[in-house]
Amino acid sequence: MRIDVLDVGKRFGEFVALDDVSLEVAEGSLTALLGPSGSGKSTLLRIIAGLEAPDSGEIQLDGADVTPARPQDRGIGFVFQHYAPFNHMSVRENVAFGLRIRKRPKAEVKAKVDELLALVGLTAWSGQRPAQLSGGQRQRMALARALAVDPRVLLLDEPFGALDANVRAELRLWLRRLHDEQHVTTVLVTHDQEEAMEVSDTIAVMHEGNIEQVGSPQQVYDHPVNDFVMGFLGPAVRMEGELVRPHDLRLSLEPENGATEAVVTRVVHLGFEVRVEVELPDKTQARAQMTRAQARELELGPGDTVYVQAPHKEREKVKV
Amino acid sequence: MRVSRRATLSLRTVAIGYLVVLLLVPLGLVFYRTFEHGFGYAWSWMTTPAAISALWLTLVIAAIAVPLNTIFGIICSYVLVRGRVRGRAILDSLIDLPFVVSPVIVGLALILVYGEGGWFGNWFISHGIPIIYAPAGMVIATVFVSLPFVVREVAPVLRAAGEEQEEAAATLGASSWQTFRRVTLPSIRWGVAYGVVLTSARALGEIGAVLVVSSNVAGSTLSLPLLVYQRDSQIGPAASSGAYAAAMELIVISLLVLVGMMLLGKRREEVR
Ligand SMILES: Nc1ncnc2c1ncn2[C@@H]1O[C@H](COP(=O)(O)OP(=O)(O)O)[C@@H](O)[C@H]1O
Numbered sequence A: 001m002r003i004d005v006l007d008v009g010k011r012f013g014e015f016v017a018l019d020d021v022s023l024e025v026a027e028g029s030l031t032a033l034l035g036p037s038g039s040g041k042s043t044l045l046r047i048i049a050g051l052e053a054p055d056s057g058e059i060q061l062d063g064a065d066v067t068p069a070r071p072q073d074r075g076i077g078f079v080f081q082h083y084a085p086f087n088h089m090s091v092r093e094n095v096a097f098g099l100r101i102r103k104r105p106k107a108e109v110k111a112k113v114d115e116l117l118a119l120v121g122l123t124a125w126s127g128q129r130p131a132q133l134s135g136g137q138r139q140r141m142a143l144a145r146a147l148a149v150d151p152r153v154l155l156l157d158e159p160f161g162a163l164d165a166n167v168r169a170e171l172r173l174w175l176r177r178l179h180d181e182q183h184v185t186t187v188l189v190t191h192d193q194e195e196a197m198e199v200s201d202t203i204a205v206m207h208e209g210n211i212e213q214v215g216s217p218q219q220v221y222d223h224p225v226n227d228f229v230m231g232f233l234g235p236a237v238r239m240e241g242e243l244v245r246p247h248d249l250r251l252s253l254e255p256e257n258g259a260t261e262a263v264v265t266r267v268v269h270l271g272f273e274v275r276v277e278v279e280l281p282d283k284t285q286a287r288a289q290m291t292r293a294q295a296r297e298l299e300l301g302p303g304d305t306v307y308v309q310a311p312h313k314e315r316e317k318v319k320v
Numbered sequence B: 001m002r003v004s005r006r007a008t009l010s011l012r013t014v015a016i017g018y019l020v021v022l023l024l025v026p027l028g029l030v031f032y033r034t035f036e037h038g039f040g041y042a043w044s045w046m047t048t049p050a051a052i053s054a055l056w057l058t059l060v061i062a063a064i065a066v067p068l069n070t071i072f073g074i075i076c077s078y079v080l081v082r083g084r085v086r087g088r089a090i091l092d093s094l095i096d097l098p099f100v101v102s103p104v105i106v107g108l109a110l111i112l113v114y115g116e117g118g119w120f121g122n123w124f125i126s127h128g129i130p131i132i133y134a135p136a137g138m139v140i141a142t143v144f145v146s147l148p149f150v151v152r153e154v155a156p157v158l159r160a161a162g163e164e165q166e167e168a169a170a171t172l173g174a175s176s177w178q179t180f181r182r183v184t185l186p187s188i189r190w191g192v193a194y195g196v197v198l199t200s201a202r203a204l205g206e207i208g209a210v211l212v213v214s215s216n217v218a219g220s221t222l223s224l225p226l227l228v229y230q231r232d233s234q235i236g237p238a239a240s241s242g243a244y245a246a247a248m249e250l251i252v253i254s255l256l257v258l259v260g261m262m263l264l265g266k267r268r269e270e271v272r
């Protein structure tokens, strides 16, 4: 199922949460809405789900206008950051909820729920209450619950945001594998650029109610359209008025054409990589990242003078 | 803060002493007086036509007021917590009106509205439906004074439960009614139950507001609390025996409500 967001605007009082946003989510893709907190990601996702009504614009599913449709009629699955479990029901009842609402035959419900519980690894927990599960288990239950009704679109609002780093990484992988198997069109909201890069095949970068750029993880990382996207997708340092990635800076011991003289303030060993912090002539700090081998060759220490070469990178001016 | 053992003990003594003096001694005296001439004597007072009628009226009033206020209370909490309509703040403060207005004034206000010459009073009287000095007025008065309990119990629970479960149900295909029945109601059920218990206690025991709109005629418009009040104000040993017997009945009903409340309280803790 393909999703089209057409000029969607949303205000809360005077505050513009979405400023006439348009987005195309390709059939079968896993698209991340990535942006800082308050940039309007959840609002956009909730409008796609029908949980919130837009002030203007249109939502289309497979080309059909669903803007006035209620959430229950859209054929979506929605996963909340805090899982939204039905606390008074068992895990099994939670997962079966959508099928029971649809009055499916008992045997079919049982078979489907058993299959999903196995898929999310909660078979042994099916009789428990959500309160007895860990955060990661609760979120897997919520995923199974959303998947039970065979949604045409899966919408996830920071689904792993409240989990420990380990569990988060594990669930990310799991989600990616699930998507590779089932190909349900999925929109994932996250403020974590690493998560977006790791899981999604398309990233839409949001900022203050606008979508700044849409592209593959590599495109938005390597060819950001503006400073905001550049800064949000990874570490960036300002050189000669332009933002560059620390690992694109080249350090040398000899003056070079176009290089800036700088003083090393700190050398940090990060396992595989080494981060060299330098102070530029205008007293600003910059960081360069390099491999261990490169660092060994330079043998830098605090107080050393180095020459910093910014990459001559042609920023692509992609129009969004 | 850590409290020493001795301090805990003396605090406990004070608390228990306070309860004994204020509650147990008077209630125990009522118990003693009721049965001092034997159970049969007390029973004969409980089964006079006036006493039976009063018990019935009390139960009928509660049986009407409690369900009405329960349904109203749930709807009202929903509007207060989930509603996006204007005027929620006004509704919120109006709900507490029965708590802040003296019950006697509630009764007087009802007379002004439903009594002879009142706004609706003449219409009801000309159609042969007496409200004031009739059981109907007592029901209305009771509904009014016991109105806030369910709202005040349910609204915080509803707020704490949050909207996400309901939104999740909607995305899973549930209609508004299905969501309410299968998700909202179960998540507020202990709040509702607790509100019902408090509403019942108030409906059974109310005297101020119903006194004003009752004709105070034994056998027709005397509820149990009014019967206690009336007999107690008459002189003579027989009258006070009747008062004690009626009071005993009220106490037994209240105790049943209290036991219900304690069971619910226990259940609520288990659920958490
Ligand atoms: N129901 C609401 N009422 C008022 N303001 C809201 C509401 N929902 C969201 N907002 C505001 O809209 C902005 C965007 O919110 P949201 O879409 O939740 O951002 P994000 O998910 O990117 O963190 C925030 O500043 C938030 O305070």
Ligand SMILES: [Mg+2]
Pocket: A041, A042, A043, A158
């Ligand atoms: Mg959000």
